[in-house]
Amino acid sequence: MKYKIFIRVDDSDRIIDVNSSAFLSDTTGWVQIDEGTGDRYLHAQNNYLPKLQRDGRGIPRYAYMPDGDPKWRERTQEEMDADYVPLPEPPKSNAELQAENELLRAQVQSLADRGEFIEDCIAEMAMQVYQ
Structure with missing residues (x-):
């Protein structure tokens, strides 16, 4: 039995799906x-x-060539790399956020203590100057 090969392409003529007439009831x-x-x-x-x-990143590996024989070509590594958008960093876990929060609290407390120390030094110097 003869089967037809169908592809679906995106707006940039990248092949995003391949299938056989044996499994497609609607080829629209x-x-x-x-x-x-x-x-x-x-x-x-x-x-x-x-x-x-698709390559390991999920990037389409083939492009549609309407006037070619065959009607597809393998895309270059440069073309596929240009399509790659890295995933954003995953959000921090609660444990990481808690540790960061503790560190920030300690830093704020240290700055507050230092500020008090400097105020005390200034007050002591003022007492020495104005005695």
């Missing part, structure tokens, strides 16, 4: 790029393209 939004027989065409999600559809 999909583009047919090939057809054939065998497991490569039947189970296209994992077998049609030579490598996984």
Whole structure:
């Protein structure tokens, strides 16, 4: 049996999904790029393209080439790197926040103690000067 290969692309023609006509009942939004027989065409999600559809960061590895033969190409490492947006740092845990809070409290107390010491020194100097 002959199966058709369909892809879905994003606004930048990056291939975001691959599937076979055997598993698609509605091909709206999909583009047919090939057809054939065998497991490569039947189970296209994992077998049609030579490598996984996305790299380890989740970046699409392939681009759609409407006028090409084949209709896809592997994107360069530079192209994929340009798409990468690192995840923000995870929020601190409660234990980390508590430790930071304790440190800040100790620093504030130290500054307050130092301020009192300086005030006492100034008062003592003033007493010496005005005696």
